Amino acid sequence: MRESSYKVLPGPEGYLPPAAATMGVMLPDPGQAIMEGESVDRDTALRAAALKLIEARNPVFFPGPLILWDWKPGVAEKATALKELAEAVGAKMIPMPDYRPKYPMINPAIEVNPNHPNLTIWHNKIDVCLFIGVHCHYANLALKIIRGGTDCYTIAVCAEAGHEEAMISLRDAGLCELQRLRELVIELKGGKNQ
Amino acid sequence: MKTGMLKISPGFEEIMPPEYRELVDNGPYGKDYGIGDLGSYKELLEEHPLCAGCGLALSLRLTLASLPMPEDTVIVGSTGCSALAFPQVALHNIHSLFGNQNAVASGLKRALKLRFPEKEKDVVVIAGDGATADIGLDMVMQSWLRREKITTIMLDNEAYANTGGQESGMSMQGAVLNMAPTGKKFPKLSLPEIAHTCGCAYVAAASPAKPKQLAKVVRRAILVAREIGPTYVQLYSPCPTNYKFNPKETVSLIKQREKDGLYQSKEYISQEAQAFLESIEVKK
Amino acid sequence: MIDQKIVDPDYLLFEAPRTSEYITGSEAVREAIKRANVDMAIAYPITPQSESMHLVGDIYAQGYVKEYFRGENEFAVMSSVAGASMAGVRVFTATGGPGTMRAFEVFPTWAGARLPIVCAFMTRGINSPLTIQPDTIEMAYLLETGILMLHAENSQDLHDMLLMAFMVAEKTDVHIPVGVFADGFFVTHTRDKVNMLPEDCKLPSYDPYTSPVPVMDMENVPVRQMRDPFVMKSNFISYAAHASWQQEIDAAAERSRKYLNHYLGGLIDVEHEDADIFIVTSGTAVSQSREAIATAREEGINVGLVKIKSIRPFPGEEIRALASRSKGIIVPEFNRVGWLAKEICSVIDEPRKVVRGPRVFGGMTMPPELILAEIRRINQ
Numbered sequence: 001m002r003e004s005s006y007k008v009l010p011g012p013e014g015y016l017p018p019a020a021a022t023m024g025v026m027l028p029d030p031g032q033a034i035m036e037g038e039s040v041d042r043d044t045a046l047r048a049a050a051l052k053l054i055e056a057r058n059p060v061f062f063p064g065p066l067i068l069w070d071w072k073p074g075v076a077e078k079a080t081a082l083k084e085l086a087e088a089v090g091a092k093m094i095p096m097p098d099y100r101p102k103y104p105m106i107n108p109a110i111e112v113n114p115n116h117p118n119l120t121i122w123h124n125k126i127d128v129c130l131f132i133g134v135h136c137h138y139a140n141l142a143l144k145i146i147r148g149g150t151d152c153y154t155i156a157v158c159a160e161a162g163h164e165e166a167m168i169s170l171r172d173a174g175l176c177e178l179q180r181l182r183e184l185v186i187e188l189k190g191g192k193n194q
Numbered sequence: 195m196k197t198g199m200l201k202i203s204p205g206f207e208e209i210m211p212p213e214y215r216e217l218v219d220n221g222p223y224g225k226d227y228g229i230g231d232l233g234s235y236k237e238l239l240e241e242h243p244l245c246a247g248c249g250l251a252l253s254l255r256l257t258l259a260s261l262p263m264p265e266d267t268v269i270v271g272s273t274g275c276s277a278l279a280f281p282q283v284a285l286h287n288i289h290s291l292f293g294n295q296n297a298v299a300s301g302l303k304r305a306l307k308l309r310f311p312e313k314e315k316d317v318v319v320i321a322g323d324g325a326t327a328d329i330g331l332d333m334v335m336q337s338w339l340r341r342e343k344i345t346t347i348m349l350d351n352e353a354y355a356n357t358g359g360q361e362s363g364m365s366m367q368g369a370v371l372n373m374a375p376t377g378k379k380f381p382k383l384s385l386p387e388i389a390h391t392c393g394c395a396y397v398a399a400a401s402p403a404k405p406k407q408l409a410k411v412v413r414r415a416i417l418v419a420r421e422i423g424p425t426y427v428q429l430y431s432p433c434p435t436n437y438k439f440n441p442k443e444t445v446s447l448i449k450q451r452e453k454d455g456l457y458q459s460k461e462y463i464s465q466e467a468q469a470f471l472e473s474i475e476v477k478k
Numbered sequence: 479m480i481d482q483k484i485v486d487p488d489y490l491l492f493e494a495p496r497t498s499e500y501i502t503g504s505e506a507v508r509e510a511i512k513r514a515n516v517d518m519a520i521a522y523p524i525t526p527q528s529e530s531m532h533l534v535g536d537i538y539a540q541g542y543v544k545e546y547f548r549g550e551n552e553f554a555v556m557s558s559v560a561g562a563s564m565a566g567v568r569v570f571t572a573t574g575g576p577g578t579m580r581a582f583e584v585f586p587t588w589a590g591a592r593l594p595i596v597c598a599f600m601t602r603g604i605n606s607p608l609t610i611q612p613d614t615i616e617m618a619y620l621l622e623t624g625i626l627m628l629h630a631e632n633s634q635d636l637h638d639m640l641l642m643a644f645m646v647a648e649k650t651d652v653h654i655p656v657g658v659f660a661d662g663f664f665v666t667h668t669r670d671k672v673n674m675l676p677e678d679c680k681l682p683s684y685d686p687y688t689s690p691v692p693v694m695d696m697e698n699v700p701v702r703q704m705r706d707p708f709v710m711k712s713n714f715i716s717y718a719a720h721a722s723w724q725q726e727i728d729a730a731a732e733r734s735r736k737y738l739n740h741y742l743g744g745l746i747d748v749e750h751e752d753a754d755i756f757i758v759t760s761g762t763a764v765s766q767s768r769e770a771i772a773t774a775r776e777e778g779i780n781v782g783l784v785k786i787k788s789i790r791p792f793p794g795e796e797i798r799a800l801a802s803r804s805k806g807i808i809v810p811e812f813n814r815v816g817w818l819a820k821e822i823c824s825v826i827d828e829p830r831k832v833v834r835g836p837r838v839f840g841g842m843t844m845p846p847e848l849i850l851a852e853i854r855r856i857n858q
């Protein structure tokens with residue numbers, strides 16, 4: 001199999017960047033994560049994500065429908081953990097409530113949409129964002145459009161196989177990863193909670 | 195929809211956009227709302243891009259307000275003007291292709307029956323006259339012949355509106371339209387009669403000029419499809435943009451047509467459907 | 479119906495004890511579907527496919543498949559299959575030749591809508607004039623639909639590939655349709671030894687909630703969801719959304735390589751890796767080539783075989799590497815247009831090394847002598 005030299009980095013990469021997967025970037029194996037196009041172990045990725053979040057000028061979380069709605073057992077706990085993480089980071093939350101194209105009706109101050117996520121990034125001057133609870137197809141669309149048009153650093157906390165379109169992506173991530181990320185944020189901030 | 199499924203996760207109430215908060219606090223799921231309640235609750239249809247005075251938009255709004263069980267209704271649409279409104283509808287809905295809506299709905303309905311044998315899932319097709327009576331007619335009729343338990347609703351604007359006003363099988367004889375530059379040469383198709391012959395247990399023609407009637411037939415059609423077999427509803431929904439009349443006059447135009455004997459409401463009910471409707475309508 | 483237990487797919491495909499039987503390709507379809515835990519199958523007749531869906535109907539009657547019906551035409555069948563898949567069930571169908579062409583508008587929408595449908599294509603010639611004979615030309619048209627394409631050499635491949643197809647198609651990061659192709663009559667109607675799996679085992683069922691897009695059942699979020707909304711305003715934002723969507727389908731196909739490598743043991747099989755000349759082909763042309771190669775090697779010519787099992791994704795890197803150290807590549811095909819030769823030429827550094835043929839079509843079998851003649855010619 002071909003080794004990829006393609007790096008998944010903050011953009012703007014240009015008009016229409018290629019899908020990272022077609023450039024040879026592979027999703028991580030179970031237990032691993034992916035960082036800027038390369039497989040790394042989960043803890044390295046979690047630590048790097050925590051660092052990116054605390055160093056950010058304006059970190060924003062983009063929770064999607066799968067976590068915004070308490071639609072099946074286990075979601076409420078994750079949602080609470082996500083809120084606690086956002087508080088530890090000092091990050092704002094801007095929801096992605098659904099996936100219908102909303103341009104030009106979108107209010108980028110209060111929502112983000114997978115068909116034009118760049119509008120929300122630009123409007124709010126977001127330098128690091130975190131995706132969670134977004135269906136994988138729409139997450140990949142949005143993450144790639146963000147790489148194409150903005151310089152935002154993207155982190156994906158994915159409950160399935162992960163996202164090569166994100167600069168850092170976890171896979172099979174759940175409550176435990178959110179809690180670990182919060183611990184790391186607190187630790188890296190020097191032990192001070194919030 | 196499982197009861198309580200549509201609940202905002204703890205701590206996310208303030209960031210959820212208002213249109214969703216309203217849907218949770220005051221939406222139609224699990225309630226027995228009808229068109230009489232319009233204006234007092236959060237409707238399924240958000241802002242949509244259809245033209246001012248669009249008859250089809252009016253029919254669609256009334257149809258959505260008449261669904262007996264929106265929380266367990268999946269809609270199949272087709273290409274055409276209404277497809278532009280469907281992304282704004284707070285129900286799972288499918289746009290596949292132009293004309294294949296009844297075939298998609300057949301697969302969907304049977305699959306939902308497999309996955310949820312204990313639960314009713316209403317599958318409702320809502321498509322234009324071109325989609326239903328021309329390009330998709332074979333699949334529409336075949337779904338009736340196969341006795342698929344789905345409701346087919348035609349939004350009849352008597353033209354291919356979305357592609358700029360061409361003649362359809364539902365246009366009136368003599369109508370001058372694109373692709374019928376010297377007037378249509380053959381009469382409007384009588385699809386309600388065909389539906390009846392093809393075995394639909396319930397067939398109706400109505401219009402948004404009489405909202406209560408429209409609501410009643412849509413509701414009956416869906417309930418009969420659930421229990422007995424295929425049903426068909428044809429909604430006369432004129433298009434001001436392509437027929438070039440004043441958008442304010444959509445409803446009066448329907449009334450005029452009715453007066454002139456060029457449009458009439460209809461209802462065919464099979465014996466089995468009649469008995470069923472009597473049993474539930476008396477109970478109520 | 480025999481009581482079946484759900485087993486791990488790797489156990490079923492790689493470890494479970496197999497018993498060998500002489501069956502036709504159509505029967506191999508029945509045996510695979512019987513163990514594939516399929517919820518629903520929709521049928522429409524066309525030679526040489528019909529028998530396979532008759533047999534799937536038989537196992538529906540026995541209870542192995544939960545729902546089955548005959549649709550009204552292939553366009554409708556492929557649409558019904560899409561509706562069923564969007565509702566979250568595992569669904570199977572099969573067609574071929576004119577049936578494939580009749581349904582064509584639907585195929586690209588399957589991949590676009592992220593539907594993990596498995597469809598068998600029993601390839602046959604396309605009109606006019608009418609023919610029912612084997613020919614792989616329909617594959618040329620399907621290459622760019624986003625459907626993953628596996629090409630069976632024989633009934634064993636057909637059987638195994640069908641089972642693998644469901645597992646690959648349903649991976650969250652793939653979740654696009656898989657077509658399993660078998661050359662009509664040559665595979666469907668001839669008896670061959672097939673190593674069959676235990677009858678009391680079946681694949682795990684499909685979990686629609688791991689899908690990368692919402693399932694249309696009103697039981698998951700978001701409820702304001704259309705599959706799939708138009709993104710067609712005339713501005714850059716709409717173009718970028720539509721383009722990125724298509725790129726994501728390409729990405730999904732790329733991601734399937736990992737899983738296909740696992741299940742198929744590589745997208746290609748190579749015999750005589752150190753050969754000077756390679757026959758590179760797929761489907762039953764592989765068997766014909768094997769005969770020619772045996773004779774050529776007896777004559778002292780160092781010729782090898784590359785059997786391509788996956789046409790989409792295409793094993794471009796693998797073929798490129800082999801081509802770079804060979805002196806010639808021969809691509810026998812069962813169609814008029816030579817689509818496989820074009821594919822091969824597009825991935826290797828020296829397309830002039832490629833002999834685009836021999837080709838037979840219209841139902842003829844490929845005489846190994848035709849291939850042998852090319853081998854001898856290149857060897858001089």
Ligand SMILES: Cc1ncc(C[n+]2csc(CCOP(=O)(O)OP(=O)(O)O)c2C)c(N)n1
Nearest residue numbers: 273274275292322323324325353354355356
């Ligand atoms: C296969 C195919 N043929 C033609 C079209 C073009 N087309 C799109 S919408 C439409 C007209 C729709 O007419 P109707 O069903 O009456 O709906 P309306 O727009 O009038 O509501 C046509 C012809 C298409 N999308 N697909």
Ligand code: SF4
Nearest residue numbers: 244245248275355433
């Ligand atoms: S063109 Fe006609 S049918 Fe279409 S939205 Fe406008 S008024 Fe309605």
Ligand SMILES: [Mg+2]
Nearest residue numbers: 322323353355
């Ligand atoms: Mg119309």
